[in-house]
Amino acid sequence: MNRSSVIILVLAGLFALQVIIAARRRRTHEWHTILWLMVSVVTAALAIWRPAIDEIASAMGIYYPPSALFLACLSGLLWLVYRLSLEVADQRRAIRRLVQEVAILNARAPSANSVHDDAVPARAS
């Protein structure tokens, strides 16, 4: 095993450790923990089995093997960013709903300045 493989293995190990520490503190969701641990495992596997990149590139018809690695990384990152944008949209919707509910529950009526949903006088009735 050459020096670069050892460096990548150490980095993959440190990254996996950080992922586990964050998960232990409940800072990441289980699905994200699994995803990032898989990234560590795949990185470590490629560091140990270096000809794999050549074989994968050859199978994909890519002449320059590192390009296959870049393609895989970029595709993975694009997918991840897309998934995160969906999650941001979901959270935005949830926050909006929460803000609306709080606003309605704290409706203030002119007569009593009450901060109570049911206490809002229906002036129109």
Added chain:
Amino acid sequence: MNRPLLTLLAHNEAASIAGVVQELRAQVPHAEVLVVDDGSTDDTGAVALRAGAVVVRHLVNLGVAGGESTALMYAQRHGHDCVIRMDGDGQHDPGCVQDLLNALSAGADLVVGSRFLGEAGFRSTGVRRVGIALLSGLLTRLCGARVTDPTSGFRGFSPRAVELFSTTYPHDYPEPESVLMAYRRGLRVCEVPVRMRPRRFGKSSLTPLRSALYMAKVFTALSLELLRPRSP
């Protein structure tokens, strides 16, 4: 319509909101006036309350669509049988509210107060006029009915429209998309002429750049709406 809810959407409109609330209360005394204070940093909410409106306050700014759907949610929970939405800057003439209420009483589900119908057509800035004309032409083709003012925020909602739009609502600036949504879901949509008054305080948040971005967003939203099923 026994229990109309007149809603004013307001963001930092402390200078104008009291006058608009008082005008509305005088014009339609049997209605409840609701001010949706959309995360103002001035005294909009307190001023509106003193002027006699019920006030709901967003803790953060949600934009026009968020404000409108909050008003519709409020109407649904408090048993209002129709909603009129106006802007809190006083540009929408409270004297036209009764015309929108009459259209709702006549059976319309979504009534749009058009600034371009009637005797005194509204004159907007050049960029906005082009945008509105493009949107108007597109919506007229998509809806199969004449739409003269697709961006008007002076609108009335029947119980059917309240039910639809309190649960399913477009993002950001919702007006053109909601007109198409209403048509595609079989709601009766009509326009009535309304008068616009000059803004007395503050300035519009729409700059030329924002207008261009708004147009891009609306065209995308309308295209996406066509891909959705007609029933909600």
